[in-house]
Amino acid sequence: MQPHEAPRSGGIEPQPTMERRGFLKAVGSAVGLAALLGPATLRGVEAAMSNAVGLTPQQAAREESLWSSVQQAFTMSRGLINLDNGFTCPTPRVVSEAVARYIGDQEEVPYGLWLRDARSRMGTVRTGLARLFGCDPDEIAITRNATEALRTILYGFALKPEDEVLTTTQDYDSMLATLEHRQQRDGITLTKVDVPTPPKSMDDLVGMFERGITPKTRLILLSHITYTTGQVFPVKRICDLAHQRGIDVLVDGAHSFGHLDFKLADLNCDYFGTSLHKWLLAPKGTGMLYIRKDKIEKIPPIMSPPPRRGNDRMRKYESVGIQSSAQNLGIGEALAFHNAIGAKRKEERLRYLTHAWAERLQAVPTIRLYTPLTPEMSCGIASVGIAGVDPTALHNYLWEKHRIQTSRGYYEEGRTLLWLRISPNLYTTLPELEYFCEAMEDVAKNGLPEPYRSYKPDLNRFNG
Ligand SMILES: Cc1ncc(COP(=O)(O)O)c(C=O)c1O
Structure with a gap:
C-alpha cells in the first residue's frame, strides 16, 4: 500500500500525535504557499496538497485548511449552492482557462x-x-x-x-x-x-x-x-x-x-x-x-x-x-488537477461531504435516506426525501427560496417521484451543507409554505 492510501475498510480517525501535530503545522505553511501561488493555478493546489502525504485520505478529507485552496480553484458563484454535480460538474479555473x-x-x-x-x-x-x-x-x-x-x-x-x-x-x-x-x-x-x-x-x-x-x-x-x-x-x-x-x-x-x-x-x-x-x-x-x-x-x-x-x-x-x-x-x-489532489483523497472528501449532510438529516424521524452510507456502497451522491412532501415542490422551494440547486430523483414506473438527489463537489463548503440541512429540517418540522404546499405533480408529464 502507498503511504497516502487508506485501508479500504475505513476506520476510526486516530487522535493527533506529535507527528500529526507537526504535519498540521506543515499543512498551514503549504496553505500559505498555495495562497501565494494563487488558487487559480495548479501549483497552488499542488502546494496545498503536498503535505497531505502524511495523512490517510480519510484524515485529509476532514482537514478544512487543505480544501479551502481547492474550493477557490473553482469559479462557481457563491450566490447559490450547487448540490447537483451529478448532472455535470463545473470545471476548475485551470481547465476553463486552458480551454x-x-x-x-x-x-x-x-x-x-x-x-x-x-x-x-x-x-x-x-x-x-x-x-x-x-x-x-x-x-x-x-x-x-x-x-x-x-x-x-x-x-x-x-x-x-x-x-x-x-x-x-x-x-x-x-x-x-x-x-x-x-x-x-x-x-x-x-x-x-x-x-x-x-x-x-x-x-x-x-x-x-x-x-x-x-x-x-x-x-x-x-x-x-x-x-x-x-x-x-x-x-x-x-x-x-x-x-x-x-x-x-x-x-x-x-x-x-x-x-x-x-x-x-x-x-x-x-x-x-x-x-x-x-x-x-x-x-x-x-x-x-x-x-x-x-x-x-x-x-x-x-x-x-x-x-x-x-x-x-x-x-x-x-x-x-x-x-x-x-x-x-x-x-x-x-487530469493534472485530479492527480494533484489524488484519486483516493478526492473520493474520501466527496464521501465526507455526503456524510456531513446525510448523517445529520438521517437523525430527523420524517426524513428518509434512499442511499446506504456504508463506505463501499456510496460516495458523493445520495438521495433523500421528507415524508408527505412532494419532491418536485421541495426541489422548487429549495431553489426559489434558498438558491440551493438539487436534482429531482427518480420516477418509478415513469410516474412517481420519490426523492431529491444531492451531489456536492470539491468546492462545496461545510457551511453550505449546514445551510441545506437547516432548510430541510425546517420543512420536515413545519412543512412547505404556500404555494409549494399545494403543488400537484403533473404525472402525465412523465408518461412519454
Ligand atoms: C448513469 C448515467 N449514464 C449516462 C449518462 C449520460 O452522460 P452524458 O451526459 O455524458 O452523455 C448520465 C448522465 O447524467 C448518467 O447519469
Missing part, C-alpha cells in the same frame, strides 16, 4: 496545421486517461459524452432475436431507451432487475443479477454508480459471475470515473463508457469509451469511418467529423 486558450490558439493558424499539433498532444492526454483507468491507450476512444460511448456498445453489440440483455430498473433512462429500441428493431428480450432503495448489502445486488441471468443472456448493462440514488454496485463480482457464463458486461461509469478511486482490474468488465465532464471535471462535451482489446473488432462504430481508421483500432469510434479540439485538450488539465 479558452486552446480555442484562441486554434484560430491562429490553418486548421490542418493546428490539428496536427493537437493530435500529437492528444496522445499524451490519451495516455494520461489510460493510466488513470489502468488500461492500454489503444483500448480507449475519446467520445463526446457517456451517451455516445455507451450507445456505441448498445447499438454495436451483435444480438439475434430472442437474445437477452440484462440490466436494472435504475440504469440511465437513455440507455434503457436504446435497449428498448433494439427490442423493437431486433426482437431481443430486455430484462430489468428491480433495485431496492436502499439494498441491504452488496450480496443482495449480486444475488439480483445471479437470479436475472438466463441461458439466453448475452450482455449485462450495469451502472457502477446509479444516477438515481448514487448506489455503488459490486461490479467485479457481477462481471466474474457473467464471465463464468460467457456473458459480456458493459459498465456505465458516468458517475464513477474521477469519483471513486479504482482501476479496470478492480472491475474486470469488457466495455466501459463514461463522461469526463462529470466527476473528472473535464470540459463539457468529453467522454471515454473502453473496449477490451480482443473485442474491438466485433463492435462496429455508430458512424462508419474511412478504411484507414482500421476495424481493430479504437480511432474508428472517434470519426465524427470536424469538431473543436479545445475541449478534448482540456482533459489534460483536468
Whole structure:
C-alpha cells in the first residue's frame, strides 16, 4: 500500500500525535504557499496538497485548511449552492482557462496545421486517461459524452432475436431507451432487475443479477454508480459471475470515473463508457469509451469511418467529423488537477461531504435516506426525501427560496417521484451543507409554505 492510501475498510480517525501535530503545522505553511501561488493555478493546489502525504485520505478529507485552496480553484458563484454535480460538474479555473486558450490558439493558424499539433498532444492526454483507468491507450476512444460511448456498445453489440440483455430498473433512462429500441428493431428480450432503495448489502445486488441471468443472456448493462440514488454496485463480482457464463458486461461509469478511486482490474468488465465532464471535471462535451482489446473488432462504430481508421483500432469510434479540439485538450488539465489532489483523497472528501449532510438529516424521524452510507456502497451522491412532501415542490422551494440547486430523483414506473438527489463537489463548503440541512429540517418540522404546499405533480408529464 502507498503511504497516502487508506485501508479500504475505513476506520476510526486516530487522535493527533506529535507527528500529526507537526504535519498540521506543515499543512498551514503549504496553505500559505498555495495562497501565494494563487488558487487559480495548479501549483497552488499542488502546494496545498503536498503535505497531505502524511495523512490517510480519510484524515485529509476532514482537514478544512487543505480544501479551502481547492474550493477557490473553482469559479462557481457563491450566490447559490450547487448540490447537483451529478448532472455535470463545473470545471476548475485551470481547465476553463486552458480551454479558452486552446480555442484562441486554434484560430491562429490553418486548421490542418493546428490539428496536427493537437493530435500529437492528444496522445499524451490519451495516455494520461489510460493510466488513470489502468488500461492500454489503444483500448480507449475519446467520445463526446457517456451517451455516445455507451450507445456505441448498445447499438454495436451483435444480438439475434430472442437474445437477452440484462440490466436494472435504475440504469440511465437513455440507455434503457436504446435497449428498448433494439427490442423493437431486433426482437431481443430486455430484462430489468428491480433495485431496492436502499439494498441491504452488496450480496443482495449480486444475488439480483445471479437470479436475472438466463441461458439466453448475452450482455449485462450495469451502472457502477446509479444516477438515481448514487448506489455503488459490486461490479467485479457481477462481471466474474457473467464471465463464468460467457456473458459480456458493459459498465456505465458516468458517475464513477474521477469519483471513486479504482482501476479496470478492480472491475474486470469488457466495455466501459463514461463522461469526463462529470466527476473528472473535464470540459463539457468529453467522454471515454473502453473496449477490451480482443473485442474491438466485433463492435462496429455508430458512424462508419474511412478504411484507414482500421476495424481493430479504437480511432474508428472517434470519426465524427470536424469538431473543436479545445475541449478534448482540456482533459489534460483536468487530469493534472485530479492527480494533484489524488484519486483516493478526492473520493474520501466527496464521501465526507455526503456524510456531513446525510448523517445529520438521517437523525430527523420524517426524513428518509434512499442511499446506504456504508463506505463501499456510496460516495458523493445520495438521495433523500421528507415524508408527505412532494419532491418536485421541495426541489422548487429549495431553489426559489434558498438558491440551493438539487436534482429531482427518480420516477418509478415513469410516474412517481420519490426523492431529491444531492451531489456536492470539491468546492462545496461545510457551511453550505449546514445551510441545506437547516432548510430541510425546517420543512420536515413545519412543512412547505404556500404555494409549494399545494403543488400537484403533473404525472402525465412523465408518461412519454
Ligand atoms: C448513469 C448515467 N449514464 C449516462 C449518462 C449520460 O452522460 P452524458 O451526459 O455524458 O452523455 C448520465 C448522465 O447524467 C448518467 O447519469
